[in-house]
Amino acid sequence: MLGPVILAASRSDKMRRFVSAAPGTKQVVGRFIAGETVEQVIPVVRETTARGLEVTLDVVGEDITTREQASAARDAYLELIEHLKGLDLGTRAEMSVKLSMFGQALDGGHELALANVRPVVEAAAAIGTTVTLDAEDHTTLDSMFAIHEELRKDFPQTGCVIQAYLFRTEEDARRLAASGSRVRIVKGAYKEPASVAYQDKAEIDKAYVRILKILMEGDGYPMIGSHDPRLIAVTQELARRAGRKLDEYEFQMLYGIRGDEHVRLAAEGHRMRVYTAYGTDWYGYFMRRLAEKPANLLFFVRSMITK
Numbered sequence: 001m002l003g004p005v006i007l008a009a010s011r012s013d014k015m016r017r018f019v020s021a022a023p024g025t026k027q028v029v030g031r032f033i034a035g036e037t038v039e040q041v042i043p044v045v046r047e048t049t050a051r052g053l054e055v056t057l058d059v060v061g062e063d064i065t066t067r068e069q070a071s072a073a074r075d076a077y078l079e080l081i082e083h084l085k086g087l088d089l090g091t092r093a094e095m096s097v098k099l100s101m102f103g104q105a106l107d108g109g110h111e112l113a114l115a116n117v118r119p120v121v122e123a124a125a126a127i128g129t130t131v132t133l134d135a136e137d138h139t140t141l142d143s144m145f146a147i148h149e150e151l152r153k154d155f156p157q158t159g160c161v162i163q164a165y166l167f168r169t170e171e172d173a174r175r176l177a178a179s180g181s182r183v184r185i186v187k188g189a190y191k192e193p194a195s196v197a198y199q200d201k202a203e204i205d206k207a208y209v210r211i212l213k214i215l216m217e218g219d220g221y222p223m224i225g226s227h228d229p230r231l232i233a234v235t236q237e238l239a240r241r242a243g244r245k246l247d248e249y250e251f252q253m254l255y256g257i258r259g260d261e262h263v264r265l266a267a268e269g270h271r272m273r274v275y276t277a278y279g280t281d282w283y284g285y286f287m288r289r290l291a292e293k294p295a296n297l298l299f300f301v302r303s304m305i306t307k
C-alpha cells in the first residue's frame, strides 16, 4: 500500500521541499547516491572497478522545465566523460540517461532530447564506452524507443531499458532482441495505471521471466537489472539453456542495494554492473528507492526523529 503513495509523492514539489530540508535526509540519501559532484563519484568508480565490478553512471535529474536545464544536463554528462577519459575503463564505466532530463517533455521535446543526447553518445563512443537510455513512465516510451533507434544508426551499442510491468513490453522485447540491441530488463519503478501495466507482483515476475526468455533466445545483449534472488537464478538457468557464455549477458544492480550479491556474482565470473547515481537533484530517484522497499521509509523516518 505504501509504495504507490510514495510514488505519488515523488512527483510533488511540496514533498520535495519537505524531504530535502528534513533533518537526517542526507544520511539516508547517501546510501543510494554516490556523491553530489563528479569529483566525489570518480573515486567510487575507481574503487568499484578495482573490485572487479563494472559501473553505469547516472547524473540524477528528471522532468526539467526549461531548455537551459536540458543543456545543463547534457553538459554534466560531457563533464563526466572528460573525467572518465583519464581512467581508461572502456565499457567497464558506461552511462545511463533519462531523456526527461534532456528536455523530452518540453515543447518540441523529442527533437530537443535527441539533439542533447547525441553529443553525449558521441563523446562516450570516443572514449570507448556507451550509453543506455533509461525507461521512465509509459507516456515517454514511444519517443525513447524512436530516439534509441535513431542513435543506433551511428552508435549500435546504445542501450535501452524495458519494464516487465507494462503490457507492451513483450512486443518491444521481440523487436529489440531481433535487432541485436543491448537491453536492460527491469520490473519497472513508476506509478502506472491498470490500463497499461500489471499491478500484481506475481504477475510482474511472470512477465519478467517471459521477457527474459525472449531476450536470452534473441540476438542482443541482455542486461538483467534486478536484486530479486529468484530472477537471478532464473536468469542463470535461461542463459545456460540458450547456450550463452558468461560474457554474453550481464547483471546490474543499484549502488547501495545488496552489495554482497554484487560481489558474489562477480566472483562466480559474471559481469556485474553497479548503477551508480550521483548529483544534487536526487529527489525522484531517492523516492523510487523508498517506494521499492517500505522498510527504507521507516529507516528514513527514524533518522529524522533521532536527529
Ligand code: FDA
Pocket (backbone or CB within 6 Å): 133, 134, 135, 136, 161, 163, 186, 187, 188, 189, 190, 225, 226, 227, 228, 229, 252, 253, 254, 257, 258, 275, 288, 289, 290, 292, 293, 296
Ligand atoms: P524487488 O523489488 O522484488 O526486490 C528484490 C529484493 O531486492 C528485495 O526483497 C530487497 O531485498 C532488495 N531491494 C529491492 N529494491 C530495494 C530498495 N530500494 N532498497 C533496499 N532493498 C531493495 N526502473 C525503471 O522503471 N526504469 C529504469 O530505467 C530502471 N533502471 C534500473 C537499473 C538497474 C540497474 C536496476 C537494478 C533497477 C532499475 N530500475 C529501473 C528499477 C526497477 O524497475 C525496480 O524498481 C527495482 O530494481 C526493484 O525491483 P527488483 O527487481 O530489484 O525486485
